[in-house]
Amino acid sequence: MKIKIIYCIILLLCSTNTIMYAQSEKPKKISHDFELELEGEYRYFYNDALFEGQKDHFPALAIRPEYNAKWNDGYESINVKGFFRLDIDDKRTHWDIRELYYQKAKNNWEFNLGLKKVYWGVAESNHLVDIINQTDAVETFDGEEKLGQPMAQLTWITKKFGTFDFFYLPYHRKRTFSGKKGRLRFPVVIDKDDLGYESSAKEWRQDVAFRWKYYFDIVDIGFSHFYGTGREPLFVFDATGNINAFYPIIHQTGLDLQITHDAFLWKLEAIYRNADAQDFFAMVAGLEYTFSNIDRNGLDIGVLGEYLYDERDELALNALQNDIFFGSRIAFNDTQDTSVLIGGITDLEAGSTIFSLEASRRFGSSWTAQIEARIFNKIDDNELILSNFRKDSFFKISIAKYF
Amino acid sequence: MRTLILVGIAIVSFAALTAQNAKDRGVQIAKAADQADQGFNSSIVNLKMTLKNKNGQTSKRLLMTKTLEQTTDGDKSLIVFNSPKDVKGTSTLTFTHKIGADDQWLFLPSIKRVKRISSNNKSGPFVGSEFAYEDLSSQEVEKYSYKFLEEKGNLLIVEQDPVDPKSGYTRRIVTYNKDKRYRIKKVEFYDRKNSLLKTLTYGDYKLYKGKFWRALTLHMVNHQSNKETLLKFSDYNFEANLVDEDFTQVALKRAGQ
Numbered sequence: 098m099k100i101k102i103i104y105c106i107i108l109l110l111c112s113t114n115t116i117m118y119a120q121s122e123k124p125k126k127i128s129h130d131f132e133l134e135l136e137g138e139y140r141y142f143y144n145d146a147l148f149e150g151q152k153d154h155f156p157a158l159a160i161r162p163e164y165n166a167k168w169n170d171g172y173e174s175i176n177v178k179g180f181f182r183l184d185i186d187d188k189r190t191h192w193d194i195r196e197l198y199y200q201k202a203k204n205n206w207e208f209n210l211g212l213k214k215v216y217w218g219v220a221e222s223n224h225l226v227d228i229i230n231q232t233d234a235v236e237t238f239d240g241e242e243k244l245g246q247p248m249a250q251l252t253w254i255t256k257k258f259g260t261f262d263f264f265y266l267p268y269h270r271k272r273t274f275s276g277k278k279g280r281l282r283f284p285v286v287i288d289k290d291d292l293g294y295e296s297s298a299k300e301w302r303q304d305v306a307f308r309w310k311y312y313f314d315i316v317d318i319g320f321s322h323f324y325g326t327g328r329e330p331l332f333v334f335d336a337t338g339n340i341n342a343f344y345p346i347i348h349q350t351g352l353d354l355q356i357t358h359d360a361f362l363w364k365l366e367a368i369y370r371n372a373d374a375q376d377f378f379a380m381v382a383g384l385e386y387t388f389s390n391i392d393r394n395g396l397d398i399g400v401l402g403e404y405l406y407d408e409r410d411e412l413a414l415n416a417l418q419n420d421i422f423f424g425s426r427i428a429f430n431d432t433q434d435t436s437v438l439i440g441g442i443t444d445l446e447a448g449s450t451i452f453s454l455e456a457s458r459r460f461g462s463s464w465t466a467q468i469e470a471r472i473f474n475k476i477d478d479n480e481l482i483l484s485n486f487r488k489d490s491f492f493k494i495s496i497a498k499y500f
Numbered sequence: 501m502r503t504l505i506l507v508g509i510a511i512v513s514f515a516a517l518t519a520q521n522a523k524d525r526g527v528q529i530a531k532a533a534d535q536a537d538q539g540f541n542s543s544i545v546n547l548k549m550t551l552k553n554k555n556g557q558t559s560k561r562l563l564m565t566k567t568l569e570q571t572t573d574g575d576k577s578l579i580v581f582n583s584p585k586d587v588k589g590t591s592t593l594t595f596t597h598k599i600g601a602d603d604q605w606l607f608l609p610s611i612k613r614v615k616r617i618s619s620n621n622k623s624g625p626f627v628g629s630e631f632a633y634e635d636l637s638s639q640e641v642e643k644y645s646y647k648f649l650e651e652k653g654n655l656l657i658v659e660q661d662p663v664d665p666k667s668g669y670t671r672r673i674v675t676y677n678k679d680k681r682y683r684i685k686k687v688e689f690y691d692r693k694n695s696l697l698k699t700l701t702y703g704d705y706k707l708y709k710g711k712f713w714r715a716l717t718l719h720m721v722n723h724q725s726n727k728e729t730l731l732k733f734s735d736y737n738f739e740a741n742l743v744d745e746d747f748t749q750v751a752l753k754r755a756g757q
Binding site: 132134165170171174176200202204205207214215216218219241243252254256260310312317355357359360361362387389390393394395397430431432433434459462463465497499500 | 621754
């Protein structure tokens with residue numbers, strides 16, 4: 098409910114600004130752009146469900162409308178992106194305002210106000226440093242879909258010392274978990290309202306973040322700090338075996354580094370997170386190498402390898418505590434932009450492995466098709482989180498039309 | 501005998517001299533063409549790319565390119581895709597260097613990620629077209645060695661050999677028009693086996709600011725695959741007065757959002 102108040106405030110701010118512009122004497126050219134994406138999706142889980150009520154077949158629909166207005170030669174804009182998903186799982190049926198923000202750029206400054214998405218980081222298998230937005234956990238398994246985050250963002254670009262980003266984050270958004278019919282869940286269905294906050298201000302705790310991004314020669318480096326309510330809930334088990342889950346107040350310092358040398362990309366992401374109930378270190382380090390244009394016809398084959406470490410061990414929500422990721426990205430560079438990403442993450446101790454496949458191709462000028470598969474293989478029963486998903490291998494096909 | 505040696509020396513040195521002359525003249529022409537284009541400062545242009553396969557089926561892409569001239573190093577450029585719609589907003593930022601590898605970043609609008617990418621892949625096709633990345637990057641004098649071939653009326657023909665071993669070509673044969681501020685008329689590309697691969701023809705030249713010739717049509721024909729790509733430029737804007745801040749990772753995200 099309160100999130101709606103924020104939307105209203107932002108809308109109001111945006112519209113006042115537009116009105117001010119309309120009244121200024123110099124005529125301004127405003128360009129409008131509206132796009133719509135409709136997507137049909139089918140997920141099939143081929144193993145019998147582990148928990149009662151879980152379904153095998155999940156047909157679904159998604160709508161993604163997008164609008165932007167630009168003026169002042171593109172230095173000012175309003176950007177809107179909506180999202181609606183209809184699914185068999187009532188928790189996966191959800192809508193969101195992914196983006197609704199006003200932006201103004203002037204000289205070496207940029208200012209953003211509203212709901213926005215911000216991405217930090219360099220690694221492929223795990224996105225540790227990326228903390229501004231809450232994950233839309235029911236939408237995809239890889240965690241790359243995010244909820245719109247209310248923010249005021251000020252960016253300052255310097256010629257010699259890189260770029261400085263300051264974030265004011267006035268509202269926290271909770272993560273949604275799968276419903277009773279949904280897969281990829283725990284035995285107990287977690288309602289997001291069951292999870293509380295460490296902060297007495299609850300979702301209205303006023304959070305801040307900072308990031309410095311610098312580049313010289315072949316090195317790209319980012320350093321960030323976040324102070325506020327964490328995006329990941331913390332699960333604490335008391336003596337009687339009850340689970341107490343809540344969103345803690347955290348300090349998180351992050352480092353991301355990439356060295357781009359010839360066809361090699363060397364990558365490192367590391368975080369240190371500190372809360373009253375928990376503090377830990379986690380990192381992902383690896384490389385990407387691309388054999389380009391091997392057939393003299395545009396075929397690129399990339400090889401990826403990353404090592405993942407998380408000090409939380411088995412309590413790491415994403416179960417990537419001491420794992421190796423290996424994969425290959427194949428791009429045909431044809432007119433249909435056909436590409437395939439195959440890979441796997443394997444636990445170095447227990448041997449639990451998740452294989453994945455993502456492939457996409459365009460048809461005509463406004464259709465795309467995607468195939469995705471996640472196969473849970475030899476998941477160790479002792480894996481606290483992952484063992485719940487051991488029967489949740491799935492195939493997904495989706496077809497999208499762009500208007 | 502001595503005469504013979506002298507004649508021999510004379511022939512060898514004459515040949516060496518002509519080789520040196522051909523090299524010098526080639527460099528001169530490339531520099532003259534480069535100088536003729538200096539001072540444009542910055543430009544913005546829309547681009548329609550039509551890809552045609554050997555059966556005549558076509559597909560289209562719409563792009564916008566911003567360029568910022570640099571004097572001491574290679575130019576900076578920002579390319580934004582507007583169509584096909586599934587890749588709308590995908591953008592690249594490139595800092596060309598006269599010597600060494602270019603710096604390049606890719607913006608992926610779906611996850612808002614900026615990724616530094618390797619500029620190693622010079623010979624690969626740009627978005628499935630017959631243009632390789634190296635064909636579209638900023639043409640710097642330092643990137644080739646030169647050999648003047650011949651003069652035909654107002655046309656000067658120069659062979660250019662790429663310095664970078666990662667180039668997909670052994671040589672390019674470039675035809676300049678010396679009466680039109682050394683604008684390029686045609687480029688022929690020879691593959692690594694030294695057989696003719698592609699021909700690029702520049703057409704619909706228009707003069708901007710009374711100084712800068714810009715071809716509004718670029719037609720690339722691949723003789724080996726029989727595929728073609730046509731580039732049509734429109735709405736050239738040389739008055740935008742772009743600055744360094746328009747070519748940053750922040751500007752890259754802004755362009756593709």
